[in-house]
Amino acid sequence: MNFKVKTANLVKLKSQCLVVGIFKNPGKAKGVRLSASAERIDSSASGQLQQILNRGDVDGGVGSTLLLYDVQGISASRLLLVGLGDKEECPRNDYRKAIVAATNLLVERKIASADFAILDSVSDSHIGDYARQIAEAVHEATYRYRETQSDKKPMPELSRIGVLVNRRDTDAAQMGIDRGIAIANGVSFTKTVANLPGNICTPGYLADRARELARSHGLKVSVLEEKDMEKLKMGSLLSVSRGSREPAKLITMEYRGASQDRRPIALIGKGLTFDAGGISLKPAAQMDEMKYDMCGGASVFGALIAASEMKLPLNIVGIVPSSENLPDGAANKPGDIVTSMLGKTIEILNTDAEGRLILCDALTYAKKYDPESVVDIATLTGACIIALGHHASGLFSNSDSLADELLAAGARVDDRAWRLPVWDSYTKQLKSNFADLANIGGRSAGAVTAACFLQEFAMDYSWAHLDVAGTAWSSSSPKGATGRPVPLLVEFLIRRSEADNAGSGTS
Numbered sequence: 001m002n003f004k005v006k007t008a009n010l011v012k013l014k015s016q017c018l019v020v021g022i023f024k025n026p027g028k029a030k031g032v033r034l035s036a037s038a039e040r041i042d043s044s045a046s047g048q049l050q051q052i053l054n055r056g057d058v059d060g061g062v063g064s065t066l067l068l069y070d071v072q073g074i075s076a077s078r079l080l081l082v083g084l085g086d087k088e089e090c091p092r093n094d095y096r097k098a099i100v101a102a103t104n105l106l107v108e109r110k111i112a113s114a115d116f117a118i119l120d121s122v123s124d125s126h127i128g129d130y131a132r133q134i135a136e137a138v139h140e141a142t143y144r145y146r147e148t149q150s151d152k153k154p155m156p157e158l159s160r161i162g163v164l165v166n167r168r169d170t171d172a173a174q175m176g177i178d179r180g181i182a183i184a185n186g187v188s189f190t191k192t193v194a195n196l197p198g199n200i201c202t203p204g205y206l207a208d209r210a211r212e213l214a215r216s217h218g219l220k221v222s223v224l225e226e227k228d229m230e231k232l233k234m235g236s237l238l239s240v241s242r243g244s245r246e247p248a249k250l251i252t253m254e255y256r257g258a259s260q261d262r263r264p265i266a267l268i269g270k271g272l273t274f275d276a277g278g279i280s281l282k283p284a285a286q287m288d289e290m291k292y293d294m295c296g297g298a299s300v301f302g303a304l305i306a307a308s309e310m311k312l313p314l315n316i317v318g319i320v321p322s323s324e325n326l327p328d329g330a331a332n333k334p335g336d337i338v339t340s341m342l343g344k345t346i347e348i349l350n351t352d353a354e355g356r357l358i359l360c361d362a363l364t365y366a367k368k369y370d371p372e373s374v375v376d377i378a379t380l381t382g383a384c385i386i387a388l389g390h391h392a393s394g395l396f397s398n399s400d401s402l403a404d405e406l407l408a409a410g411a412r413v414d415d416r417a418w419r420l421p422v423w424d425s426y427t428k429q430l431k432s433n434f435a436d437l438a439n440i441g442g443r444s445a446g447a448v449t450a451a452c453f454l455q456e457f458a459m460d461y462s463w464a465h466l467d468v469a470g471t472a473w474s475s476s477s478p479k480g481a482t483g484r485p486v487p488l489l490v491e492f493l494i495r496r497s498e499a500d501n502a503g504s505g506t507s
Contacts, residue, residue, distance in 0.1 A: 001142065003135055003181065005173045006162045010037055010117055011044045011074050015162070017067075017114040018076035019102050021121060022053070023087040024060035032060035033087055036120040037164075044073030053081075061085060062094045063101035067109065080105065080114070087121065093414045095130060096137045103141035107156040115162035119173070127169045128176035134163055135180025136187075136487075143188055145195045145480060182309035183490050187483035190295070190302035194473065194481035198274030198291045203241075203249040203322035206271055206297065210251045210320075213301070217255075217308040224250035229361075236340040237321055237361040240354045243278055243331025244324035250362065253301075253318040255308050258500075264315035265496065266371040267304075267489065268362050270355045270378035271297030271322030278325045278351030279333050286475065293355070295472035295481060296377035297322060302486040303493065310490075312497045317369050321358040325351070337435045341365065342457055347435035355380045356439060356453045363457040373402055374458060375492075377466045377485060383446030385470035392418040393485055394467035396451035402462050409491035415484050417466060420448055427452040 010018070020041065023033040032053050034042060042049035048071060058066040064083035071079045082102040085094045099116070106114050122130045142156045165173045193201060193209065207223045214221040226247050229238055234250075241248035251271070254264075272293035276282055282290065297320035304318045332338075332351045339345050341364040346357065355378050366374055384394040393410070395417040397403035403419050410417045426448045429441030437456060441449030451465045471484045 001138060002160045003177045004160070004162050005170050005177065006115065006164050007167045007170060008164065010040055010164065013075055013115060015076040015113070015115040017078040017080050017106060017111050018074065019080045019082060019114055019116045019118060021084040021098070021118040022058070022060045022081050023084055026086065030056070032058065035084070035118070037117040038081070041071065041074055041079065045071055046073065048072050058083060063097050065101055065105050067105060076115070078111070082118070084118070084121070092129070092133060096133050096414070099134055099137035100141045103138050103158065106158050107142060110157045112157045113160040114158065115164055117164040119163065119165055119169070124169060124172075127165060128172040131163055131165070131173040131176030132180035132183070134161070135177045136184050139181070139184030139188060143191060145192060147192060147196060148200070179310055179494075182306045183487060185309060186302035186306035186490065187486045189305055190298040190486050191481040191483045193301065194292055194295045194298045196291070198324070201273050201291065201294065202246045203271065203273055203324070204246065206273065206294070206320060206322050207249045207251050209301065210253055213253060213305065217305060219304060219308065220254040220256070222252045224252075232341055232365070233339065234341045234361040234365070235338045236346055237323070237358045239332050239336070239338040239348070240325055240357050241323040243326045243328045246273075246324050248321070248323040250365065251320040251322060253304055255304055255314075255316040255318075257307070257311060258313050258315045262315050263372040264317045264369050265493065266317045266319060266366045266369060266374040267300045268319045268359065268366060268374065268376040269297035269300035270294065270359055270376070270380065271320040272355060272358070273322060273324055275325045275352070275354065276327060278331050278354060279327050280350045280352040281327060282352060289473065289475060292473040292481060293379050294322065295379050296468060298481070299377050299468070299472070299484070299486050299489060302483065303489040306486065306490045307493050310494075312493055313500065314493060314497050316493065317366070317371065319362050319366055321362040323358055325354045340457070344437060344456065345435040347432040347438045349438050350440045353439045353450070356450055359454055360457040363454060367460055371461055373462045373464075375406070375464045375466065375489070376454065377468060377489070379469040379472050380467045381447040381450045381469055383450075384467040387420070387447055388418055388470055390470045390474070392416045393471045393488070394447050395419045395464060396422045396448070396455070396467070397464035398422065398455060398458065399462040399464065402464050405495065406464055406466070406488065406492055409495055410485070410488040413487040413491045415488040417485070417488065420451070422448065422452050422455050427456070
């Protein structure tokens with residue numbers, strides 16, 4: 001998708017389709033309110049636009065659309081009116097929904113090029129932020145998964161988007177679009193890798209994709225093989241891959257955007273490329289969706305892609321422990337005891353609680369980088385879906401300040417999380433008669449006890465855990481990966497970099 005910031009005359013612009021906003025009248029009043037751009041067009045068209053709107057074919061509600069042809073007084077071939085909702089509110093989330101709705105119509109009508117003139121209602125201080133929304137939303141609406149389909153349907157023809165702004169706002173708009181494209185690229189990568197089937201997307205495949213990013217995005221990549229993990233005594237991680245023919249990998253990707261003495265932020269993503277549950281076999285229904293058990297790892301890839309394309313002034317380490325969890329004669333058995341890299345022993349009461357077994361060794365491994373903060377991301381528990389549904393990711397942390405940063409970032413980009421406790425009283429549920437810890441804590445508070453298990457391996461730094469089991473993919477139509485929580489993670493990284501710059505007096 002090609003985006004271009006334009007300062008052209010709205011009326012004289014020769015466009016295949018000009019997109020302008022309209023607003024819903026407040027309260028119960030009928031009719032719509034014109035945006036500044038729509039008012040200019042209406043004036044040039046001698047009131048034709050208002051006459052059409054008075055017919056009541058569109059109410060200005062969020063995402064409502066009306067496509068018009070041959071509007072008098074303008075050079076554009078088509079005029080697309082899109083509802084932005086309440087003018088006084090027009091929150092970012094509604095704005096994004098409106099752009100997606102407009103883009104869907106453009107794709108449906110096979111329009112190859114369009115110009116968005118909908119930033120006229122946004123204050124100068126928010127131009128960059130809302131321009132970013134245009135880039136992200138257009139990519140979201142035009143994303144298609146095609147990798148494993150032989151009868152490939154044609155991709156959307158829409159390939160060029162113009163963004164109209166005042167001349168004084170061009171730099172801010174361009175920066176916003178550039179950021180939006182970077183985030184969209186990260187989200188698209190995350191979706192595609194997560195949507196791949198388990199027979200293609202294996203731990204070795206993820207390692208190869210990481211090596212490709214070393215070349216394309218300048219990341220420093222290393223991959224630990226099982227023999228390397230044995231030397232590091234990662235007995236917990238290695239125990240999960242014993243039932244699979246695919247060897248485990250520990251993938252590390254380093255992005256350096258700041259000075260060498262700047263401590264990195266570590267992102268750790270669960271990379272279970274297929275989870276059958278092991279000996280504690282899952283039910284057959286919807287087991288195909290267990291290819292999505294690597295969405296946490298995929299989101300780490302996506303966040304690093306976005307950060308590197310934006311050239312954020314940060315150092316970031318992405319760590320993805322990757323394995324399969326399958327049953328065979330060598331697989332973990334309920335009652336087995338394994339020793340983690342930290343030296344803690346773990347009694348495996350349920351082999352389907354394997355994500356925490358690979359993450360705990362990755363959390364210990366992360367200490368070698370002396371991180372200033374660590375965030376792990378995992379499709380960890382069905383219990384989190386019971387608690388929060390598919391709307392919010394579960395957030396757990398040993399740091400109030402880090403938790404607040406992540407919550408604020410998620411709220412800002414509508415990739416929300418909700419904080420849950422990691423109190424000592426819950427950790428007691430992990431007591432084992434035969435080991436230092438059990439890998440499950442009983443039926444109650446399953447998402448919490450899973451987080452408490454991880455916290456035992458994250459005592460030496462500021463840590464947060466995102467349980468994205470309910471948000472990383474959708475089982476309904478359209479089925480597939482959502483790309484979450486890449487937007488949350490990238491917004492967190494952006495805010496951390498901006499806070500650092502403000503603190504140092506740079507801009």
